Amino acid sequence: MKLFLVCTVFLLVSCQNSQKNNQANVVNDITTINLDEAIKNCVSQLEIAVPKLTDLTKHPRLIETDQTEWEEVPNHRLKWTSGFYPGILWYMYNLTKDKKWKQEAIKRTEVFEDFKTITEHHDIGFMMFPAYGNGFELGDKKEYKEILLTSAASLASRFNPNVGTIKSWSNELHPRWQQHITIIDNMLNLELLFWAAKNGGDSNYKNIAIKHAETTMENHFRDDFTSWHVLEYDSISGKVLNRHTKQGYADDSRWSRGQAWGIYGYTMVYRETGDKKFLDFAQKLTDAYLNYLPDDYIPHWDFDVPNLDNEERDASAGAIAASALLELSTFLEDKNSKEKYYNAAVKMLSSLSSDKYSAVGKADSFLLHSTGAKSLGWEIDVALIYADYYYIEALNRLKKMRD
Template sequence: MIALVCIAVVGVSCKNLDKKEVATAEASQTPETPSFDLKSAIADVDSQLEISVPKLTDLTKHPRLIETNETEWKEVNNHKLVWTSGFYPGILWYAYEVTGKDKWKEEAIKRTEVFENFKNITEHHDIGFMMYPAYGLGYEIGGKEEYKDILLTSANSLASRFNPKVGTIRSWSNKMHPRWQQHITIIDNMLNLELLFWAAKHGGDQKFYDIAVTHAETTMKNHFRPDYTSWHVLEYDSINGNILNHHTKQGFSDDSRWSRGQAWGVYGYTMVYKETKDKKFLDFAQKITDKYLELLPEDMVPCWDFDVAQDPNEEKDASAAAIVASALLDLSIMVESKEDQERYYNAAIKMLSSLASSNYSGVGKADSFLLHSTGAKSLGHEIDVALIYADYYYIEALSRLQKMQTQ
């Protein structure tokens, strides 16, 4: 086991950041030409995995978070109701891709194949989050063609939750979330559509594509305010599809702008355009992206909710920044105008530079790639911690940037 030097993790609030490092970096470049040391960032994630992977030996569990001021991952059971199980194997698949090291592929296979039975989950929508980063990347990056049937079965399980009277895939179980009695759809669900699109392209039923598009259209119509900010939870009448409530679970209030919710939207609609090439989705992706960028602070990492960002005691959410940075790299090569291409690319690079800086990096402080994420402050947990999905979208962004620089 590789020893880790323990350094106290200092919380990062929405206002009182140490901007010295950012200012020094920006002084040597113009705002139009941001720089990012991708090679160094990849070396950092590789070295962090060298530290953490030997500690994570229980195949019945996966790393979920590192608590504030702690250094090692807290593991949780690979249970069918725990939505984060796919991110750790996904990280390992991306680590194999960006470093070329076979040992990360071997570890990814081992960590992926422990939850094959999750392909039959129909209790909730998160099967996409659980199966695509693991089995999908295993197929795409690892060449594991035997994962195809598992992914197709998983897509069918997800599609079973689609309600044509509403036009969306039902998200949570009402038993798990008794506040809502009928059909619930959360903005996070946009990410699960990736599994359906993949299945439709790899021998699955046409219904997978049709359900994904319908869900995206319905969400685009109902889930966003006139200013292009997102609600978290919509409750629909299960029979007639009417909207019953606009709520939140993880945001500050029902009417507030939860930053990771907006990030899920940015990523989701960028992905939907990538899969459909329907310009209405590109136009919408740009509108909600531009709103997100408009609300960001100087260091490009949002507060956990945009509506509490003026309070210096409120925590940041690096996971939202990682999600959007990854999405923006894709968006930058899809938009038509050179100005938009540069604008989105530069924003992504600035986000990655901030995340890799000492303000947010876990290097030398903890086993994670990133610190200072907030999972669910409104629920009283995962506040100013490292989160496994923040690391996943961060290394995905590194992978995307590496491909862009080598093409």
């Protein structure tokens, strides 16, 4: 009888512990994603799209609403999106080790070599690093080194020490602003400078990147850690003249992709510097971003636009943030924070890979429902090449973490 009672108590305790463990697992892994299936879908989408994209003088930019094939735009020194398609191909090669993707990536990358001398705008980082940087790192194309170093020198030439940032855009193309312009997107171009400083370029490139990040951190964010899009500085004194937007709803509204750029940028700056102030700031930006997300974690194109529930989503912002949060989670020692950001990223990817946002069976892209610049009447509820780029980057990061 005593033995029976002991066994009964043991079984009850074991069941209770099992239930607690199961509950803990639910909390720690609130959302799942079939990673292999998501990657397989990207492979199948590229196999559909690549045979159609044969003109090397153009690159895919968007798929309009209710269309199925990529709209290509001419390769041009002002087309900031040109590097994302070859970057996608490099990530696909990294995920599959299929040499056909490497050969396609090489072909699509090397048409942009002349862009290494761009000094008329800041987007040379976006244009060259996804293509040549990924080729160097993932494709072992060490001959790309000098092209990347020249590109970094071109970018660094736009740094204004009076202001402390790299100038964005050109005043001729954006006449609303007459002096030194800096946009939040510019944070991502800093990765090219950090890379160059580590790989034989001028060591001052790292100092320029850090100063840009510090100046942006000081001036570009509200008290609630949300971002403005465009700042105009006095070119001589460095004083902030205006805080505006180009692609958000209003000058003082919270443009969701801008916030995602900030999260990604400061996470990357922490990776490159190890300076904890950038890690802390990336967390603050992330917490602000997460507070504004709808249930599926894919933001509307602006958090402050009226009639929010009826407004378009921006899957590109979701993909950028997902990729950033996966990396951010790897830098944190606190278990709760690590799980919080990791689970948020997985939830974003789970939504992006779902039928609601996936383009499988509908169009040639990976994702649908991105919004480039609704305030300007551009790219509203479309597929965007950079949404696909950061989505496959996030899948690549998740696979590496799980492996």
